[in-house]
Amino acid sequence: TDQTAPSTLTDGFHLVIEALKLNNISTMFGVVGIPITDLARLSQAEGMRFISFRHEQPAGYAAAITGYLTKTPGVCLTTSAPGFLNGLVAAANANTNGFPMILISGSSNRAIVDLQQGDYEELDQMNAAKPFVKAAYRIDRPEDIGTGVARAIRTAVSGRPGVVYLDLPAAVLSATVDAQVGQASLIKVVDAAAPQRPTDEAIERAVSLLATAKHPLILLGKGAAYAQADSAIRDLIEKTGIPFLPMSMAKGLLPDGHPLSAASARSLALAQADVVLLIGARLNWMLAHGKAPQWSPTAKFIQIEANPSEFDSNRPISAPVPGDIGEAVKALNAAVASKGVKADPAWLAELNAKREQNVAKMTARLEKVTDPMNFFTALNVIKGVLEGRDYYLVNEGANTLDVTRNVIDMKLPRRRLDPGSWGTMGVGLGYAIGAAVTTGKPIVAIEGDSAFGFSGMEMETICRYKLPVVVIVFNNGGIYRGDDVNRGNGTDPGVTRLDASAHYEKIIEAFGGAGYDAQKPEDLKQALETALASGKPAMINCVIDPHVGTESGHLSKLNPQSAVKAP
Ligand SMILES: Cc1ncc(Cn2c(C)c(CCOP(=O)(O)OP(=O)(O)O)sc2=O)c(N)n1
Numbered sequence: 001t002d003q004t005a006p007s008t009l010t011d012g013f014h015l016v017i018e019a020l021k022l023n024n025i026s027t028m029f030g031v032v033g034i035p036i037t038d039l040a041r042l043s044q045a046e047g048m049r050f051i052s053f054r055h056e057q058p059a060g061y062a063a064a065i066t067g068y069l070t071k072t073p074g075v076c077l078t079t080s081a082p083g084f085l086n087g088l089v090a091a092a093n094a095n096t097n098g099f100p101m102i103l104i105s106g107s108s109n110r111a112i113v114d115l116q117q118g119d120y121e122e123l124d125q126m127n128a129a130k131p132f133v134k135a136a137y138r139i140d141r142p143e144d145i146g147t148g149v150a151r152a153i154r155t156a157v158s159g160r161p162g163v164v165y166l167d168l169p170a171a172v173l174s175a176t177v178d179a180q181v182g183q184a185s186l187i188k189v190v191d192a193a194a195p196q197r198p199t200d201e202a203i204e205r206a207v208s209l210l211a212t213a214k215h216p217l218i219l220l221g222k223g224a225a226y227a228q229a230d231s232a233i234r235d236l237i238e239k240t241g242i243p244f245l246p247m248s249m250a251k252g253l254l255p256d257g258h259p260l261s262a263a264s265a266r267s268l269a270l271a272q273a274d275v276v277l278l279i280g281a282r283l284n285w286m287l288a289h290g291k292a293p294q295w296s297p298t299a300k301f302i303q304i305e306a307n308p309s310e311f312d313s314n315r316p317i318s319a320p321v322p323g324d325i326g327e328a329v330k331a332l333n334a335a336v337a338s339k340g341v342k343a344d345p346a347w348l349a350e351l352n353a354k355r356e357q358n359v360a361k362m363t364a365r366l367e368k369v370t371d372p373m374n375f376f377t378a379l380n381v382i383k384g385v386l387e388g389r390d391y392y393l394v395n396e397g398a399n400t401l402d403v404t405r406n407v408i409d410m411k412l413p414r415r416r417l418d419p420g421s422w423g424t425m426g427v428g429l430g431y432a433i434g435a436a437v438t439t440g441k442p443i444v445a446i447e448g449d450s451a452f453g454f455s456g457m458e459m460e461t462i463c464r465y466k467l468p469v470v471v472i473v474f475n476n477g478g479i480y481r482g483d484d485v486n487r488g489n490g491t492d493p494g495v496t497r498l499d500a501s502a503h504y505e506k507i508i509e510a511f512g513g514a515g516y517d518a519q520k521p522e523d524l525k526q527a528l529e530t531a532l533a534s535g536k537p538a539m540i541n542c543v544i545d546p547h548v549g550t551e552s553g554h555l556s557k558l559n560p561q562s563a564v565k566a567p
């Protein structure tokens with residue numbers, strides 16, 4: 001295509017770029033190829049950033065976390081068919097988490113695709129996307145690009161945030177249109193996520209219920225973190241004295257260790273709570289669907305939720321509060337103040353007694369230095385080095401995820417980025433890249449050795465863009481642990497085994513980054529301090545005892561003949 005269209009004409013490539021820039025979208029993440037390589041090139045030429053990945057899935061994760069952190073949709077750009085499908089996994093994951101993202105994929109010739117005549121990378125992508133995203137639009141004419149992009153942005157961030165798939169057939173990108181017609185077709189979206197205010201009745205009903213509570217509890221989900229209503233949420237908790245429980249990505253909304261945090265007495269808090277206010281949290285598998293025995297069968301729920309069809313999904317919601325979290329919490333603050341709602345200090349004292357027991361147990365585990373290191377020994381070192389620093393924590397794995405979540409306290413909101421509702425492995429490096437590009441802050445990624453493997457090649461991307469990312473691989477030689485003795489045929493290693501002697505730090509050396517091998521706590525401390533001081537890409541192979549850790553969701557044991565002993 002002639003990229004220097006005469007001034008009286010423009011083309012689809014330029015209209016897509018103008019439409020994104022007009023709506024303050026300055027970066028795309030993706031992998032180039034037919035028919036979108038020139039779109040990526042031109043976006044750079046027009047002042048946008050295009051972060052070129054090694055696989056579309058981590059690129060999509062980077063776009064998703066950009067949406068979560070900025071409340072502006074992150075954009076992932078892919079080629080057709082396999083590139084689109086790789087990006088679709090990240091889109092589905094983001095949609096489940098409620099992160100605003102737009103997946104833009106080039107697609108093949110509609111006439112040939114629709115007649116299935118065997119086009120290059122022939123796939124009906126728009127229909128393939130529909131089950132996994134909030135909305136899917138195809139743009140067939142260049143003069144519709146402005147509308148398509150505007151609708152994608154508004155749909156992604158309004159109501160419950162989610163993902164929009166935007167299908168761009170190759171023909172529409174190269175099609176030309178009169179420059180003035182093109183310019184006039186662009187739309188700057190007005191008030192894309194107009195906050196919906198809850199009704200006075202909904203607020204009144206919620207506060208009346210809270211006022212009756214003997215054991216009130218406020219549950220903060222990642223939706224509460226996403227809302228960026230931090231001071232309103234903090235006021236609601238501190239002014240009423242109601243204990244709160246942050247879900248993993250909501251940690252830091254109020255600092256971990258806050259006197260009203262029930263995190264270290266989670267089981268008691270869930271079991272005893274009689275009125276629960278859910279803010280940006282769904283009663284899904286992570287909260288045992290709100291059911292007994294984890295929850296009291298008589299507990300009553302208040303829920304703030306943008307998407308009303310979520311109410312009553314698992315437990316009846318006695319006080320549904322449909323609307324924007326920021327607006328709802330502001331209204332609740334006014335109402336609880338006028339009603340003088342205060343939690344009974346005895347309830348907090350009960351939780352604190354339990355919390356002290358659990359904190360003492362955790363402290364004992366952290367102070368016990370094992371050789372080889374176990375998860376607690378390693379994380380105690382990391383905790384010490386990170387104390388007081390300003391960074392984003394990316395974390396994935398199984399034991400690596402669970403123990404890190406309980407050991408590394410978060411002091412600021414939206415600083416802990418992890419696998420979210422699906423527990424998706426492989427999000428780590430994409431999240432690290434997205435957060436580094438979007439915030440410019442140091443990123444520490446604490447990765448299980450299996451989780452790291454899903455996107456490990458993005459270490460080259462991290463080095464190519466010289467991002468301040470330190471990746472710590474917890475090398476315990478396996479998925480969950482490294483001592484799987486069950487072998488199906490006597491020669492292959494156990495199905496959860498990985499190479500415990502691997503030197504992951506050698507990977508980054510291939511791309512000019514600094515690699516460190518940490519067998520002992522003092523190695524780990526030295527390596528992490530040096531890596532953070534450099535502000536450059538770094539990788540630490542942190543050796544963890546392969547015999548520690550629990551396997552989630554497994555058979556208690558296989559039948560005897562298959563449990564062939566390891567060599
Ligand atoms: C995409 C994907 N594939 C597979 C899984 C299953 N899975 C897998 C493969 C995990 C990796 C656990 O091993 P790890 O080395 O990352 O962590 P630990 O050894 O510290 O437990 S955790 C988990 O749920 C998943 N959650 N997501």
Ligand SMILES: [Mg+2]
Pocket residue numbers: 448449450474475476477478479480481
């Ligand atoms: Mg492991």
